[in-house]
Amino acid sequence: MSTFYFIAFLSIFFSILVISAKNPVHSILYLVLTFFTFTIHYILLNAQFLAVVNFIVYMGAILVLFLYTLMLINLNKEAEPVKPFMVKIAAVFGGGILAVALVSSLKLLGVSDPVVLKNPDLGLVKNLGKVLFNEFLLPFEISSVLLLSAMVGAVLLATKEKEPKATI
Amino acid sequence: MELIDLLIKIALIIVIFVISLVVAMYSTYAERKIAAFFQDRVGPNRAGPWGILQPLADGGKMFLKEEIIPTNATGFLFIVGPSLAILTACIGSAVIPWGQNLEIGGRVIPLQVTDINVGILYIFGVVSLGVYGIMIGGWASNNKYSLLGAIRAASQNISYEISMGLSIIALLMVTGTLSLGEIAKQQHGFWADGYFSWNVFKQPLGFLLFIVCAFAETNRSPFDLPECETELVGGYHTEYSSMKLGFYLFAEYINMFISSAVMATLYFGGYNFPFMDLIHSPNLVAILGVVALFIKIFMFIFFFMWVRWTLPRFRYDQLMDLGWKTLIPLAIANIVLTGIFMTFFK
Numbered sequence: 001m002s003t004f005y006f007i008a009f010l011s012i013f014f015s016i017l018v019i020s021a022k023n024p025v026h027s028i029l030y031l032v033l034t035f036f037t038f039t040i041h042y043i044l045l046n047a048q049f050l051a052v053v054n055f056i057v058y059m060g061a062i063l064v065l066f067l068y069t070l071m072l073i074n075l076n077k078e079a080e081p082v083k084p085f086m087v088k089i090a091a092v093f094g095g096g097i098l099a100v101a102l103v104s105s106l107k108l109l110g111v112s113d114p115v116v117l118k119n120p121d122l123g124l125v126k127n128l129g130k131v132l133f134n135e136f137l138l139p140f141e142i143s144s145v146l147l148l149s150a151m152v153g154a155v156l157l158a159t160k161e162k163e164p165k166a167t168i
Numbered sequence: 169m170e171l172i173d174l175l176i177k178i179a180l181i182i183v184i185f186v187i188s189l190v191v192a193m194y195s196t197y198a199e200r201k202i203a204a205f206f207q208d209r210v211g212p213n214r215a216g217p218w219g220i221l222q223p224l225a226d227g228g229k230m231f232l233k234e235e236i237i238p239t240n241a242t243g244f245l246f247i248v249g250p251s252l253a254i255l256t257a258c259i260g261s262a263v264i265p266w267g268q269n270l271e272i273g274g275r276v277i278p279l280q281v282t283d284i285n286v287g288i289l290y291i292f293g294v295v296s297l298g299v300y301g302i303m304i305g306g307w308a309s310n311n312k313y314s315l316l317g318a319i320r321a322a323s324q325n326i327s328y329e330i331s332m333g334l335s336i337i338a339l340l341m342v343t344g345t346l347s348l349g350e351i352a353k354q355q356h357g358f359w360a361d362g363y364f365s366w367n368v369f370k371q372p373l374g375f376l377l378f379i380v381c382a383f384a385e386t387n388r389s390p391f392d393l394p395e396c397e398t399e400l401v402g403g404y405h406t407e408y409s410s411m412k413l414g415f416y417l418f419a420e421y422i423n424m425f426i427s428s429a430v431m432a433t434l435y436f437g438g439y440n441f442p443f444m445d446l447i448h449s450p451n452l453v454a455i456l457g458v459v460a461l462f463i464k465i466f467m468f469i470f471f472f473m474w475v476r477w478t479l480p481r482f483r484y485d486q487l488m489d490l491g492w493k494t495l496i497p498l499a500i501a502n503i504v505l506t507g508i509f510m511t512f513f514k
Binding site: 025029032048049052053055056059060061064065067068071072124125 | 290
């Protein structure tokens with residue numbers, strides 16, 4: 001349990017650093033660390049497959065792409081957009097409301113009853129695969145169609161209009 | 169876990185660590201000797217007999233050189249880059265089964281640090297993490313050549329990871345497990361049930377795809393565009409000097425060693441060798457198995473070098489075309505064919 005609290009503290013700490021870091025590349029690197037702590041959370045919950053997939057997909061692919069994009073954009077002091085005064089006022093106001101909501105929800109805070117799994121080894125590949133392909137087959141397949149359509153959309157956006165070939 | 173078991177584990181980890189470092193060290197020597205042989209030269213022959221101490225001399229030189237951190241570099245990340253590169257290169261060896269269990273004085277010693285049941289995915293995770301070392305280093309150098317090298321490395325790694333993953337899926341359909349220890353065990357001997365037991369004979373196309381992707385993932389020639397010196401000066405390590413540069417170069421050789429070990433385990437039977445059932449002493453089989461595994465690994469390392477000194481480098485668009493338009497469709501076709509074969513012929 002103490003491991004959980006330590007890792008949870010690290011998750012929150014790094015995610016605060018993500019939004020407070022001035023440099024966007026540092027921000028992404030803190031996000032990488034945040035996702036790494038999530039991986040440890042999954043391992044603590046005995047969900048090995050989820051942990052490794054989180055590691056490969058989020059840390060290894062998606063965040064590399066984030067980093068890739070950010071490195072290509074030249075973000076520095078001169079390029080920083082100047083925000084008008086009204087926007088700053090609105091931001092302060094919005095932040096204040098959020099703080100009130102958070103503080104009031106803190107009052108209702110209590111330790112929740114942890115859900116006890118019927119099968120503690122559910123997170124292992126074999127069990128997870130069986131559950132996914134029996135009980136949750138339809139949602140699983142539908143989500144793959146969703147991903148496919150997103151991919152087709154991306155390809156469509158990326159393809160250029162065919163121009164007539166220039167003769168050299 | 170008992171104290172003695174813990175001590176054995178720690179000893180095993182240290183031994184594997186030292187072996188990977190020594191192999192990587194002598195890979196640099198082997199590379200130079202092999203390059204010399206291919207180009208009809210002599211190669212390093214000054215330090216010690218046949219230049220055998222050359223890696224030590226190189227290491228000493230790296231350590232003693234002046235440490236330069238460019239003024240405009242992001243100081244902390246500039247140091248994190250090479251550290252991360254060498255770290256991710258070293259942790260991959262944890263799940264590789266180096267041999268069968270040894271039995272000494274009634275105590276069973278597994279020659280694998282840990283047999284987690286998602287071993288292959290762990291290797292994958294480590295490989296995908298490896299790109300961070302290059303990217304962080306390249307960005308933190310604040311040099312356009314370094315940045316371009318880092319960006320190339322990132323896009324190349326991500327592109328080839330996909331086809332690597334797909335080629336592995338076909339292998340998993342055959343083996344039915346993600347644990348490397350289990351996969352090595354399944355390829356026992358050389359001939360079983362009227363067919364070769366090694367996975368390379370069951371998944372020839374998958375192996376071909378995997379080895380091409382392994383070349384790309386380790387940034388070895390003909391895929392060494394991140395450090396393409398004709399276009400990018402030195403690539404992502406242009407600004408590095410001293411041992412930080414040494415770490416980058418060293419990480420490449422460790423990666424080569426680990427990926428050779430993974431390929432040997434997944435496709436070439438790991439520690440298994442022909443006629444192993446004829447030997448009755450299990451300890452002898454285990455030791456010979458380790459030797460067999462290392463012979464396979466060295467053959468793969470030689471193959472890496474052979475390719476490097478034979479083939480010219482790809483152009484960048486050719487690299488991307490090969491990855492996305494050739495390897496991925498082939499990998500998917502391989503999965504479909506494997507599925508059809510398993511449904512109708514088994």
